Amino acid sequence: MFDNVKIVYHQGKQFIPDTANAKVPGIFRGRPVISSEKVNEAELVDCCPVDAIATNPVSIDLGKCTFCGECAKRFPNKIRFTTDYKISTNDRNRLIVKEGDEGPIEIDPQMVRNEIRRIFGRSLKLRQVSAGGDNSCEMELNAANNVQFDISRYGIDFVASPRHADGIVITGPITENMAEPLQICYDAIPEPKLIVLVGTDAISGGIHAGNPALDRSFLDKYPIDLYIPGNPAHPLTIVNGLLDLTRKRKI
Amino acid sequence: MNYTTIINNQTIPVSDIPEISYNEFIDLNTGFLTDSPERHCVNYFGSRVGNQVRLICCIADDNTHQIYVSSCLIKSGDSLDSFTARNFNFEKFEREIHENFGVGYNDHPWLKPVRYAKNRFDQSQTIANYPFFSIESDELHEVGVGPIHAGIIEPGHFRFICNGEQILHLEIQLGYQHRGIEQQFLAKKKLLQRTTVAESIAGDTVVGHTTAFSHVWESLCGFQPSRDIEYARTLALELERMAVHTGDLSAVCTDIAYQLGSSVFGRLRTPIINFMQEWGGNRLSKGLIRPGRNQFPFTPELANRLAEILDIYEPDFLEMNEQLFQLPSALSRFERTGVVSYDDVLSIGTVGMAARMSGLCRDTRQSHPFGLYPELNHEPIIKHHGDVYSRVQIRKAEVKQSMQYIRNLIQHVPEISGNESVFQSPKPNSFTLSLVEGWRGEICHCAITDELGELAYYKVKDPSFHNWLALALAVRNNEISDFPICNKSFNLSYSGHDL
């Protein structure tokens, strides 16, 4: 007993008190900033493994980007990744960061269905389905639940049955072999329900986009409530995205 | 000679691989393994050559540090005698050949689909109709779990046949995660794209698989990676091992409802993966390992930072372990739970931790060394009981060992070679095999190029491909309530298996 108390004491304070303003260590690749510097745009576009970069104006689609950092390494004066991890949004277009964009990526409150904040504002139970995910976003979702990020302090939990859930959190590019189980799981969730896509693979297919072993038709059928980009998504991106979607927060 | 001998990361002309008759082929390769625990099959696969299928079998010998490669041409509709009837090492490899090419086997004991790959031969078979083994009895019942599991975890289906609370038989059906990884290596033409594909094989083994791909590519192109490149890879492999083992200790504690261990080990993983982010910008090391390049040079400042982190990590890690391993309620759940015997792991050919838990020494860091491992004089950690306890002990001991290796490595941070590598294009008509010891065990990547030097075939084998069967054997005669802890103590990869 005494040993246990000692261990608890030795851990110190682990939880991150302010998940909206915590600093992430090191050279995290979060929201990019694109300068107006003139570069060889054909080369810039070509260096990207997933066609996330477009021109006129130069832009990066964070729904496609694998955050590999190649563009920033090759064109450091053109592209710079900031450590801003708050990059979740409910508007797919807002994931496209254009030349000169410096502002944060935010939820569009107009697009949030009324019942979401009313019903899920203080308690949100989610069912997670990995549909071809490589276990990276899955591990970060688990991490969002650990003692440091501690998402359950906000009343957000992952539950074992779709019957208990208010929404589905999808990771992975959605393989053909998972298409049916995903649909069955979604159908079993009572209305109203959310769909949250976590990670580049889920949002666009990522490096697997266009691959014949996928079946992404599920995503064409329903509106998506939240996109949480990353490869994998950082736990703070996940926590902030879910909070910004479901509640009005005092900043 | 009816086979050729190579070493890890060696490229040879495809024509150097002798092509022998099927009878010779089967005798040779099953003969290699007879009474030879130091040998096992690291890869056995088919690739299309015109309207025929070329089978290539690679047997590693841990004593001689060599790999014996032989081949044989067959046809899709052929019906053959199976290797598996003589040695279970080949069980899954032959199922894969059967699934992908429609090759029939007369005497294979378990000729079922492996993953319902997109390129499977018989498209009429679908994953929803998997032929489960069943037993007719009034006293037995079946429990089906998955594909979607209760937690945040990848999908797979487990079908238990139970006698009351006791598991008689477990069948594990996978394939839900199949993304066509091997085909993607061919479809994507840019090197960075292929590297990104390698990074997405298994998100918990990013360094392992990307290192294997890099080694394959560098060898194909005749590129000698400089010391700083191999240094970064070796260091990252050991950090990946530390992080996952620590996380898995947490998961095992969760499954025995030991909250303190679960929280403490869970949070101890964070500083390690956060360090990966400080180094390369990504907690799971995506973007860090690149063929021919030291993408994020490891600096003396990073070395100091890592030393600091380890100094804080170590006492907390040791303290928690000491407590865990003297807790009777924990030990009673670990000991003699989920046992796989030495004979069983040898017969099914497990690798890595799933072999070392039962006294079978399989560790390519020692037997087929790569990177900086020859200098580290790696001694594998071996346990003997093959139970959850052995697997948990391995985690603990390997974390300590990795820590020691990392501390040694960061004493001398090598100079950055600096100059950007210029790759020759890959050698035409060549074959390369690369073995890397990831935290789960042996990763094997093979590549074949065509006459233009383009990738014609790419084969990935995650250690889980061998080891899933060990989990199925481990739970036999255990209570079904012990399944989660058995599962977590192995922590096998779904995506790495399904590709």
Ligand code: SF4
């Ligand atoms: S960081 Fe994103 S946009 Fe830049 S090259 Fe990589 S994938 Fe493309």
